[in-house]
Amino acid sequence: xxxxxxxxxxLRSNYFIVWSExxxxxxxxxxxxxxxxxxxxxxxxxxxxxxxxxxAFVGGLQSQSFADISGTPDFIPFVVLGALxxxxxxxxxxxxxxxxxxxxxxxxxxxxxxxxxxKAFILIGKxxxxxxxxxxxxxxxLAICILFFGIELTLGIIIPVIFIVILLILGLYGMALILAAxxxxxxxxxxxxxxxxxVFSVFSPVRYPLASLPLWAQILGKALPLTYALIAVxxxxxxxxxxxxxHLEVLLLLVIDAVAIFLGFYLxxxxxxxxxxxxxxSHF
Amino acid sequence: xxxxxxxxDYSIQTIDLTKRFTKxxxxxxxxxxxxxxxxxxxxxxxxDIVVALDHVNVKVRPGELFGLLGPNGAGKTTLVKCLSTILxxxxxxxxxxxxxxxxxxxxxxxxxxxxxxxxxxxxxxxTARDNLMYFASLxxxxxxxxxxxxEELLEIMQLSDRADERLEDxxxxxxxxxxxxxxxxxxxxxxxxxxxxxxxxxxFSRQIRNQIKELAEKQGKTVLxxxxxxxxxxxxxxxxxxxxxxxxxxxDTSDNLKALVKETELVExxxxxxxxxxxxHIKLHCPDVEIxxxxxxxxAKGTPSRIKLIGGKAEEHxxxxxxxxxxxxxRICSLNIGMPTLEDVFIKLTGARLTESGRGGS
Numbered sequence: 001x002x003x004x005x006x007x008x009x010x011l012r013s014n015y016f017i018v019w020s021e022x023x024x025x026x027x028x029x030x031x032x033x034x035x036x037x038x039x040x041x042x043x044x045x046x047x048x049x050x051x052x053x054x055x056a057f058v059g060g061l062q063s064q065s066f067a068d069i070s071g072t073p074d075f076i077p078f079v080v081l082g083a084l085x086x087x088x089x090x091x092x093x094x095x096x097x098x099x100x101x102x103x104x105x106x107x108x109x110x111x112x113x114x115x116x117x118x119k120a121f122i123l124i125g126k127x128x129x130x131x132x133x134x135x136x137x138x139x140x141x142l143a144i145c146i147l148f149f150g151i152e153l154t155l156g157i158i159i160p161v162i163f164i165v166i167l168l169i170l171g172l173y174g175m176a177l178i179l180a181a182x183x184x185x186x187x188x189x190x191x192x193x194x195x196x197x198x199v200f201s202v203f204s205p206v207r208y209p210l211a212s213l214p215l216w217a218q219i220l221g222k223a224l225p226l227t228y229a230l231i232a233v234x235x236x237x238x239x240x241x242x243x244x245x246x247h248l249e250v251l252l253l254l255v256i257d258a259v260a261i262f263l264g265f266y267l268x269x270x271x272x273x274x275x276x277x278x279x280x281x282s283h284f
Numbered sequence: 285x286x287x288x289x290x291x292x293d294y295s296i297q298t299i300d301l302t303k304r305f306t307k308x309x310x311x312x313x314x315x316x317x318x319x320x321x322x323x324x325x326x327x328x329x330x331x332d333i334v335v336a337l338d339h340v341n342v343k344v345r346p347g348e349l350f351g352l353l354g355p356n357g358a359g360k361t362t363l364v365k366c367l368s369t370i371l372x373x374x375x376x377x378x379x380x381x382x383x384x385x386x387x388x389x390x391x392x393x394x395x396x397x398x399x400x401x402x403x404x405x406x407x408x409x410x411t412a413r414d415n416l417m418y419f420a421s422l423x424x425x426x427x428x429x430x431x432x433x434x435e436e437l438l439e440i441m442q443l444s445d446r447a448d449e450r451l452e453d454x455x456x457x458x459x460x461x462x463x464x465x466x467x468x469x470x471x472x473x474x475x476x477x478x479x480x481x482x483x484x485x486x487x488f489s490r491q492i493r494n495q496i497k498e499l500a501e502k503q504g505k506t507v508l509x510x511x512x513x514x515x516x517x518x519x520x521x522x523x524x525x526x527x528x529x530x531x532x533x534x535x536d537t538s539d540n541l542k543a544l545v546k547e548t549e550l551v552e553x554x555x556x557x558x559x560x561x562x563x564x565h566i567k568l569h570c571p572d573v574e575i576x577x578x579x580x581x582x583x584a585k586g587t588p589s590r591i592k593l594i595g596g597k598a599e600e601h602x603x604x605x606x607x608x609x610x611x612x613x614x615r616i617c618s619l620n621i622g623m624p625t626l627e628d629v630f631i632k633l634t635g636a637r638l639t640e641s642g643r644g645g646s
Contacts, residue, residue: 013424020421024410031409031450107404111466114368115422116393122422276372279305279336279365 014121021125022132025099029133039133043140046087050079050207070209072238077149081237082206084141085168085229088134089200090193092172095130096123097179097189104187109281113272120265123180127173138165157236160243164232167253171225174260181267184275200226225256293382295474295506296344296367300376303337303362303530336362338530339376344508346473349500351521352510353626355636359530360510361400364478367508368398381474394423397467400478403459408452412443412462415451416469423470430469437465441495457488464495475499475507481516493520514626524626528634538626545624545632551598554581554588554617555609562591562612569604572596575631588617594632 029035057075067073103109112122145151175196183189200206203213203221210218210227221227228249235241235249243250275281336359344350352360365371367378369389378385381395406415413434420430438444441461451459460480467475477496481489497520499505511517517524518538525535534541559565563576570576574595581587591609593601599621609616630636 008424008426010424013421013426016421016427017424020418024407024414024418027414028407028409106407107401108407110365110368110370110401111398111405111419112422114370114393114396114398115419116390117422117424273372276370277374279303279362279371281370 014118017117017121018125018128021122022129025126025129026132029129039136043137044144046083046137046141047080047144050083051076053079053207069211072234074149074238077145077151077238078234079207080141080145080149080151081234082230084138084145085165085226085233086201086204086206087137087141088131088165088169088172089226090197091130091134091137092127092169092176093179093193093196094190095133096127096173096176097183097193099126099130100180101183101187101189104281113276113281119268119272123177123268124173127176131169151237160236161233163243164229164236164250164253167250167257168225168229170257171253171260174257174262174264175225177261177264178267181264181271184268184271184281200224203227205230222252223256225253225260228253228256293346294343294379295346295348296342296350296378296380296508298340298342298363298367298376298378301337301340301363301366301373301378302335302375303359303366303371303373305334305336307332307334335530337366337373340527340530340532342525342532342535344506346506347500347504348522349496349507349509349520351517351524352508352527353512353514353517353524353630354510354527355512358512358527360512360527361478362530363527364398364400364476364508364510367392368396368400368476369393394470395472396474396476397470397472398476398478399460399463399467399480400476402479402482403456403463406451406459406462406466408459409450411448411450412438412454412465413447415462416466419466420469425470433469433471434465437468441465455488457484457491460484460488460492461495464492468499473504473506475505477507477509479510479512481511481513489516496520514630518626526626526630526633528630528636533633534629541626541629542624545594545628546622549595549598549632550622550624550628551593551602551605552620552623553591553605553609554619555591556583556588556615556617558589558591558609558614559612562609562614565608566591566593566601566605569608570596570598570601573598573601575635577631592628592631594628 062073063075064073066075066078070078072078100109103112113119142151142153146153179189179192179196182192186192203217204210204224204226205212205221206226210221210231213221232243232246232249232253235246236243272281338359340359340363342350342352342363352363354360362371366373367380367385369385369392372386380392383391383395385392407418410418416434417430420434425433434447435444438447441464443458443461443465446454446458451462454462464477464480467477480496481492484492493516496507496509500507500522509517509521521538523535523537524541525532526541527533534544558578563578566573566576570593573593575592577590577592577594579590579592581589583589591605593605602619602621606616606619
């Protein structure tokens with residue numbers, strides 16, 4: 001007996017998989033009205049500890065000793081940009097890593113993994129829906145930066161920054177895929193996500209310049225995509241450097257992205273196969 | 285349907301399908317510490333292995349409604365999961381709609397619609413329509429066609445007017461109907477239905493059974509239906525495979541399976557307050573009866589207990605057993621001879637009752 005196959009192009013049908021996944025996740029998000037309180041409060045509250053911490057240590061908005069190691073005397077914009085990009089880390093790692101576990105918990109994972117489509121597009125949809133909320137946060141935070149901390153935005157700045165953020169997100173997706181793969185096997189992914197988030201916030205220059213870290217920690221930090229994204233974005237926004245001058249950071253980000261995404265998909269397929277053999281795919 | 289048994293043209297064919305699971309006794313950190321402290325000697329490998337499917341060979345014809353009847357833990361769900369490619373078998377393989385489950389997984393998946401795991405396999409926070417639109421996208425269905433198909437199927441299931449309500453507001457039976465609609469969205473030639481009426485009230489069960497029957501009879505779908513409800517298998521299925529402990533022990537039509545228990549081989553006595561040692565007494569006086577079953581009724585609610593004698597020359601022992609019951613002041617309600625049910629067939633084949641819980645989790 002014949003199987004009814006899709007009458008639309010693979011590109012179109014894969015686009016609909018991604019789109020349906022995004023729509024589904026956003027509908028889930030909006031199904032809980034309390035989320036709006038979080039969305040309203042979170043972007044503002046996120047800044048406060050960084051600002052107060054900076055004021056307490058530096059004693060003002062600028063510091064010469066800070067400028068000596070970071071290249072900019074403005075501590076607050078430095079930390080604000082760190083916080084802004086770091087918000088993508090948590091949403092990507094936690095969101096995508098946990099999404100597989102959530103499907104298992106809901107009982108839908110069996111159906112998703114037994115559908116005749118490429119799982120990569122489902123995962124891309126999951127990742128993109130997580131990034132949408134991060135981007136809303138980022139824009140709110142950026143608006144706060146412009147209004148209160150004197151950060152200037154021009155088209156010449158915003159386009160290269162968006163490019164760097166996309167490169168950062170791709171690397172984070174790769175790492176989130178690794179977490180999603182581990183959650184297939186070990187189920188509890190959010191503990192791993194939190195651990196990784198702390199690794200990012202300690203070893204990447206989120207609140208302090210990379211030079212503040214001991215040498216061994218700097219080496220570790222240089223394996224993380226957030227490090228290069230922060231260096232590049234701060235250089236563009238605070239030191240007025242061009243994207244061309246940051247070609248090394250861009251290249252290293254591209255390499256990390258490629259390795260993380262390859263490893264992520266490889267590990268996900270491997271773990272899927274393993275759990276299908278052990279019969280634990282729908283366990284949670 | 286006239287069918288050539290030699291033909292390879294089956295909708296579903298399993299070939300020595302085998303699946304074993306390893307039991308994990310020590311789970312979590314405390315389990316690990318306990319194991320380390322006790323320094324347990326490793327047991328033989330076989331003691332920690334559960335054979336869920338043991339060289340299963342089943343052939344299902346196109347358009348056939350094929351039942352898989354067995355108790356909980358018999359291996360029914362494992363078989364369905366292997367066929368749907370959610371589970372990879374250890375040995376053997378299966379062919380679904382002409383595609384090998386090991387080598388042609390995408391084509392197998394496109395050929396199948398499945399209802400497995402009950403009502404919890406849908407997104408309760410989304411509407412029925414949203415659920416169906418999402419799952420249709422995973423089957424690469426064009427949007428316009430999907431919308432039409434959803435309307436058509438919801439109409440058949442009499443749920444059109446509730447399509448835009450969240451599933452959390454649905455009853456269990458309605459959610460199960462949506463699960464069936466999901467399985468039918470891409471119009472697959474083969475359906476795997478794993479206990480589709482489990483936990484439903486009689487009205488919804490009847491509606492769903494009618495739908496299943498129509499799918500096979502009017503739409504020509506091949507249906508593999510797993511159930512532990514013998515009436516369901518009896519009423520719906522063209523042929524039934526009896527499965528127990530991972531082995532298929534008989535495959536035939538319901539009538540032919542019942543014929544395995546000869547009229548003279550089955551006696552059923554309904555009575556009140558039979559003593560608990562009655563089986564031992566009967567066994568002592570009627571040694572050639574193969575199986576003696578005591579099924580306790582709910583006597584407070586007026587449902588008598590039943591004593592079943594199966595196998596041997598059960599009929600010849602009626603007098604002896606009746607005398608025995610009278611001497612023990614047991615009130616006898618009725619006596620039936622030679623009217624086997626599928627449960628009797630199962631008892632005859634396995635020595636166990638179909639409704640008994642097995643090893644747990646299939």
